[in-house]
Each structure stands twice: as C-alpha cells, then as structure tokens.
Amino acid sequence: MNVLDASEISLRDINTTLQNAANTRRNEAYEIVNPRGSHAIAVGLDGPISVTIKGSTGYYCAGMNKDASVTVEGSAGPGVAENMMSGVVTIEGDASQYAGATGHGGLLNIKGNASSRCGISMKGIDIVVHGNIGHMSAFMAQKGNLVVLGDAGDALGDSLYEAQLFVRGSVKSLGADCVEKEVRPEHLELLADLLKQAGADASPQEFRRYGSARELYNFNIDHAGEY
Amino acid sequence: MCGIVGLFLKKDALHPHLGDMLTDMLITMTDRGPDSAGIAIYGEAGDGLKITLQSDTPEVDFAGLKEDLSETLCVPLTLKRVDTHAVLTVPIQAKDAAVAALEDRGLRVMGAGTSMEIYKEVGLPKDVAARFGIREMGGSHGIGHTRMATESAVTTLGAHPFSTADDQCLVHNGSLSNHNQMRRTLARKGVFTKTENDTEVGAAYIASRIEDGTPLGEALEGTLDDLDGFFTFVTGTRNGFGVVRDPIACKPAVMAETDDYVAFASEYRAFADLPGIETARVWEPEPATVYFWER
Numbered sequence: 001m002n003v004l005d006a007s008e009i010s011l012r013d014i015n016t017t018l019q020n021a022a023n024t025r026r027n028e029a030y031e032i033v034n035p036r037g038s039h040a041i042a043v044g045l046d047g048p049i050s051v052t053i054k055g056s057t058g059y060y061c062a063g064m065n066k067d068a069s070v071t072v073e074g075s076a077g078p079g080v081a082e083n084m085m086s087g088v089v090t091i092e093g094d095a096s097q098y099a100g101a102t103g104h105g106g107l108l109n110i111k112g113n114a115s116s117r118c119g120i121s122m123k124g125i126d127i128v129v130h131g132n133i134g135h136m137s138a139f140m141a142q143k144g145n146l147v148v149l150g151d152a153g154d155a156l157g158d159s160l161y162e163a164q165l166f167v168r169g170s171v172k173s174l175g176a177d178c179v180e181k182e183v184r185p186e187h188l189e190l191l192a193d194l195l196k197q198a199g200a201d202a203s204p205q206e207f208r209r210y211g212s213a214r215e216l217y218n219f220n221i222d223h224a225g226e227y
Numbered sequence: 228m229c230g231i232v233g234l235f236l237k238k239d240a241l242h243p244h245l246g247d248m249l250t251d252m253l254i255t256m257t258d259r260g261p262d263s264a265g266i267a268i269y270g271e272a273g274d275g276l277k278i279t280l281q282s283d284t285p286e287v288d289f290a291g292l293k294e295d296l297s298e299t300l301c302v303p304l305t306l307k308r309v310d311t312h313a314v315l316t317v318p319i320q321a322k323d324a325a326v327a328a329l330e331d332r333g334l335r336v337m338g339a340g341t342s343m344e345i346y347k348e349v350g351l352p353k354d355v356a357a358r359f360g361i362r363e364m365g366g367s368h369g370i371g372h373t374r375m376a377t378e379s380a381v382t383t384l385g386a387h388p389f390s391t392a393d394d395q396c397l398v399h400n401g402s403l404s405n406h407n408q409m410r411r412t413l414a415r416k417g418v419f420t421k422t423e424n425d426t427e428v429g430a431a432y433i434a435s436r437i438e439d440g441t442p443l444g445e446a447l448e449g450t451l452d453d454l455d456g457f458f459t460f461v462t463g464t465r466n467g468f469g470v471v472r473d474p475i476a477c478k479p480a481v482m483a484e485t486d487d488y489v490a491f492a493s494e495y496r497a498f499a500d501l502p503g504i505e506t507a508r509v510w511e512p513e514p515a516t517v518y519f520w521e522r
Contacts, residue, residue, distance in 0.1 A: 037496035056495050056509070075509060077495060078479060096479065096511060115511050116476055135476075135514065 006041070007034040015043060022047035022068055037077065042070050045087075062089045065106060078115075081108045084125055097134065100127045103144065109198045116153065119146045122163055128198035138165050139175065147194050149202050160212040166191055168206045176226040179213040228375045229387075229400040230256025231480075233461050233468045233491035235368040235520050241487060246364035252490070252497040253352040253371040259400075259493055260375030263386035264355040265347025267396045267463045270366040272342040275304075275316040276393070279337040279345045280329050281383060285311050288334060299328045310358045311383075312337070312346050322393075335383070338390030342366070342465060345396060347386035367522070370463045370491075372398035378406065378425040385422055389430035392437045394465035399426040400478045400493055401457035409454065429454060433462070447471045447517045461491055467521030476514030483507040489520040 002021075004014050014032065021028050022045040029050040035041055039058040042051045045068035053061070056074030066085040075093035084103040091099075094112035101117070103125025110118075110127070116134035119127050124143040132150035139155070141163030151169035158175020164187070165178075174180075191204035216223060232252040236242055249266060282288040285308070292313070293306040302321045307314045317325045319341070326336055337345040346359040352373045356362060372387035379385045388396035403409075406425040409432060413420070418435045420427045432453065436446035447462065447469055459478040462469045470491060472480055483490045483498050485507045490498055498504045512518055 036499035037494060055505075058494055058496055075495065094510065096481075097477070116514065135474075 002028065002030045003033060004030060005033050006036065006038055011038055011040065014041065018042055018049065018051060019044055019046065022049040035074070039077070042068075045070070048087075056093065065089055075112065081106075081125075084108060094131070095129075100125050103127070105144075107194075107197055113150065119144075119163070122146065126194055126197075128194055128200060130198070130200055132169070135172075136175070138163055138178075141165075145190065145194060147191065147198070147200075147207070149200055157210055157212070159216060160210075162212060164190075165210040166207040167210065168202060168208075171208075171210070174210065177213050177216045178210055181209045181211045183207065183209045228259040228493075230259030230373040230493045230497070231370070231398050231400050231459065231461050231491065232256060232372075232493070232497050233368070233370040233463070233470075235467050235489040235522075236487065237489070237522075238487050242367055243365040245366040245369055246360075247362045248501065249369045249371055250352070250356040250362045251500050252492060253356065253373055255497045255499070256373050256493060257352050260373040261351055262376045262381045263347065263349045263374045263383070264352040264372065265345065265374075265386045265388050265398075266356070266359075266361055266369055266371040267338070267343055267345045267388045267398075268361070268364050268366045268369040269342045269394070269463065269465070270344065270364065272465075273316065274318075276319045276322050276325075276339055276341060277344055278315045278317065278322070278325055278329065278339040279312055279343075280315060281312050281335040281337050281347075282333075283311065283383070285313070288332065289313055292332075295332075296325070296328055300324055309346065309360065311348060312359065314344055338388075338396055340394030340465065343390075343394045343396065343463065345388055345390060347372075347388065348383055349381055349386065368463070368467055370396070370398055370461050370468055377402050379423040382422070385424045385427075387426060388463065389427050391430045391434040391462065394463075395433075395437070395443065396463045397426065397430045397433060398461050398463075399429055400459045401473070403429060403454055403456035403458065405455040425456070429458070429460065443469065444517055444519065451515050459493070464519075464521065467519060469517060469519045470512050471517045472512060472514045474515040480512050481509065482512055483509045 025047045027048040032053045035055045037058045040060045043063040046066045051070045053072045058077040060079045062070040063082045068087045071090040076095045078096040081089040086106040090109045095110045095114045097115040098117040100108040101120045108127045110129045113131035114129045114133045118133045118137040120139045122141045122144045128147045135153035138157045142161040148167045152171045155175035157178030188204040305316045387398040403425040406428040433446045459472045459480045485503045
C-alpha cells in the first residue's frame with residue numbers, strides 16, 4: 001500500500017502521483033491520509049487505480065474519474081465525482097450538494113445522505129444514495145439511474161430528460177415534467193443489479209420509479225410557466 | 228464567496244480557548260474571501276453595557292476620550308482600547324446617551340451588548356485577528372466572517388459582523404438582490420443604513436423586525452419571504468447562535484457537534500483542527516429552516 005500524507009505533500013503532487021499511477025494501468029492501491037477537507041483530491045484519474053481517502057474531503061473530490069476506484073472514508077464536500085466518466089466512487093459518509101453532477105458513466109455510491117442537486121444534469125452515471133437526497137435532485141438529468149433508499153426533497157427531477165429515478169421513501173414534491181411511472185420487470189432487474197453493486201440492503205420491489213412526462217420537450221406556449 | 232465560522236462551547240473549561248479556536252477556523256477560510264475579516268465574541272457578561280466603537284484615527288480620537296465621556300455622561304465608565312477599536316462599558320441605562328456622545332464625536336459604533344464585542348477591519352483574517360489579539364480572548368461563543376466583496380466597497384463598515392440589536396449580530400455568505408428596495412422600505416420606517424452594503428440591509432431588516440417586537444427566530448424566518456437573493460446567515464445571540472439558509476441553499480454550510488461544542492463553517496476544512504472532530508456528528512443545515520443552538 002502506497003500512503004500519501006496530505007499534511008506533508010502538496011495537493012498538486014498528490015494528484016500528479018495518482019494520475020501517473022493511474023496511467024500505468026497497474027491497478028495499484030493508494031491511501032491518502034490527513035485530507036482535512038481539502039479540495040480537488042484525486043481528480044482526473046484516467047486508469048485503473050484504487051484510492052482510499054482516510055477522512056473527509058472538500059470541493060470536487062474525484063472529479064472526471066475514469067476507470068479508477070476512489071473511496072472517501074468520511075464525508076465529501078460539494079461536487080464530488082463531478083463529470084465522472086467511469087469507475088466507482090464510494091462515499092462512506094454524506095455528500096454535499098451537486099454530487100455526481102453531469103456524470104457520464106460509472107457508479108457513485110453514497111452510503112449516507114446526499115444534499116441538494118444530487119445528479120444534476122447527469123448524462124449516464126449511476127448514483128446510489130443509501131440515505132436521503134436534497135431538493136432539486138436530478139434537475140435536467142439526461143441519462144443514467146438515480147437510486148435513493150431514503151427520501152427525496154422538493155422538486156425531484158425538474159425538467160427531466162431520459163434519466164430514471166428510483167426512490168424507496170417519500171418524495172417531498174416532483175419537479176416540472178417529472179411523473180411517477182410503472183415499474184416493469186426490466187426495472188426490477190436493473191435495480192437488483194445496482195443495489196447489489198452498491199452493497200445496499202433493499203429489495204427492488206420497494207422502489208417507485210419516476211421519469212420524464214416528455215411534455216416540455218417541444219415548446220408549447222401553454223407551458224411557458226413551467227420552464 | 229465569503230467564509231463564515233461559528234463556535235459555541237458547551238464546557239466552561241474550553242472558554243479560555245474560544246478566541247484561539249475561532250481564529251484558526253477563520254484563517255482556514257481565508258481563501259473564500261481575503262478582503263476584510265471580523266469576529267463577534269461573547270465573553271463573560273458584566274454589570275454594564277459594552278459598546279464596541281471604531282475610529283480610522285484612533286490615536287487622535289481615543290486620546291482623552293474616557294475623561295471627555297465621563298464629563299459628558301456623568302456615569303462610571305471604563306474604556307478598553309484595542310487597536311482601531313475600543314470597548315466602552317457604561318451602565319445599561321446610559322446606552323442612548325453614550326451612543327449619541329460617541330456619534331457626536333464621529334466615532335463608529337460597531338455594536339453593543341452585555342457580553343458581545345465586535346472587531347472587524349479590512350485585511351486578511353490572520354492580520355485582523357493579530358491586530359485585535361483575538362487569540363487571547365475567551366468566551367462562551369463567537370462568530371467570524373471573511374469577506375469577498377461583491378455588493379459594496381472594501382471598507383471597515385462593509386466588513387461583517389453587523390450588529391442587529393444588543394448582543395445580536397449577523398454574518399452573511401451570499402448576495403441580496405433586493406437590498407436597494409428594502410433599504411428604501413426600511414428608510415420609510417425610519418431605519419437608516421450607513422453604507423451601500425447588502426448585508427447591512429439584511430441586518431437592518433432583522434433589527435427593525437426585532438424593534439417591532441418580533442422574536443429573533445421569526446425575524447430570521449421573515450428573511451425567507453422578504454429578502455431576495457442568496458444567503459447563508461449566521462446570527463450571534465447572547466446565548467448562542469442561529470443559522471438560516473435561503474430555499475435554494477447554494478451557499479455552503481456545515482455543522483459539527485460533540486459533547487464539548489457546536490461548530491458552524493462554510494466548509495468542513497475549518498473543523499479539521501477541532502478536538503474530537505473525527506467522531507463528531509457532522510451535517511448540513513437544511514434550506515429555509517431556522518436553527519438555534521443556545522445554552
């Protein structure tokens with residue numbers, strides 16, 4: 001195990017070391033100690049590497065992740081796994097606002113709660129939140145799956161495109177053009193797979209599915225107030 | 228951006244370390260706003276009322292001020308000078324006369340209260356804290372702010388905290404978009420602000436609601452309806468502090484609680500040196516919800 005101490009090594013050096021190791025594609029394991037809520041830890045990893053961060057992180061941890069596996073053994077600040085391409089990012093604690101924003105692929109696994117705007121503009125990422133999510137989550141979400149074992153806040157899926165949202169608990173309110181949809185066998189299969197990948201103890205049958213009513217796709221003057 | 232910190236100590240044994248802990252938290256937030264910094268610190272409440280005043284020319288203005296005020300006010304008083312600030316302690320009933328006498332002399336009143344003192348100046352948190360010796364100050368709780376100026380100039384009067392009532396003050400991360408309209412509305416009620424600053428209007432709004440007899444909690448709830456814009460507000464009170472975020476809540480806020488303290492900050496980074504933070508309960512306050520932590 002390679003250990004990098006963030007209280008002694010600069011952020012730039014830590015990220016350069018991790019990025020170079022990822023590029024070798026040897027699937028090495030790294031541990032970051034003393035993160036102390038620093039910003040932009042383990043960003044831009046482009047290759048198989050396993051990074052464990054021993055504590056809480058600040059803004060934009062694990063951004064643009066590709067192929068790498070990043071685990072935060074604490075909570076993550078705003079914008080964790082932003083624009084993630086593939087790989088797995090696991091947050092043992094809570095995630096702050098806009099977790100997984102614009103993510104194209106991979107799995108973001110949040111063991112605690114996620115704050116507002118979780119999965120905003122997601123473009124293919126899978127996000128599993130074991131706790132609750134805040135308001136305006138999956139706003140303009142285009143593709144991918146958001147699975148929430150707890151409750152969702154206000155305006156879930158506002159102006160949603162083709163992302164699928166699965167919530168086990170209550171939904172405080174749905175956003176414009178987001179509606180509940182029937183859960184078909186293929187959705188149960190998808191859920192079972194995502195829950196298994198995330199190590200979540202829940203049954204696919206307990207979830208309700210939400211998606212786009214597709215009423216806002218084409219401009220209609222009667223909907224002007226909805227935009 | 229702006230950075231906010233708050234610390235409320237549950238154990239008396241920690242009180243002597245308040246200034247030190249709060250200073251470290253605020254310095255960590257420096258890169259959220261390097262323009263000006265300020266701290267409101269709540270120490271032991273004495274018999275009198277403490278009025279924190281400020282002057283840009285303290286050498287001239289504070290020389291002989293104590294004797295001069297004694298003569299004008301005819302009450303027992305003390306004056307503690309700290310760099311550009313001074314804390315005048317007078318009997319509570321002499322407050323109005325004391326404030327009038329200070330303003331007559333062109334001095335700025337930063338706030339008043341039985342336990343609250345406010346220190347704020349242009350500059351980095353580490354420099355501002357050193358000028359006022361914040362590290363050496365004890366107390367039960369305090370709030371601090373480091374500013375990235377948006378809505379008004381970088382001046383001492385534009386620095387936070389802003390006093391809202393005796394022993395109450397406000398710090399703000401965000402920007403208000405209806406502050407000019409609200410400033411005119413308040414002026415019609417006879418509540419006047421001194422600067423172009425948006426947060427001062429927020430503070431004046433809360434102060435005017437309190438003046439009308441509204442409890443602080445309701446006045447803070449009122450900000451959700453009457454103030455337009457982005458805000459995470461932290462308000463210091465005689466007994467603790469309160470937090471409210473606008474319904475959109477894009478301005479960050481994180482809280483931590485242990486058996487020893489309750490802490491607030493714009494970012495988790497500010498908590499990194501707090502004792503026992505590894506096992507503390509850490510969470511984000513909900514949007515459009517008023518919280519208080521008080522003894």
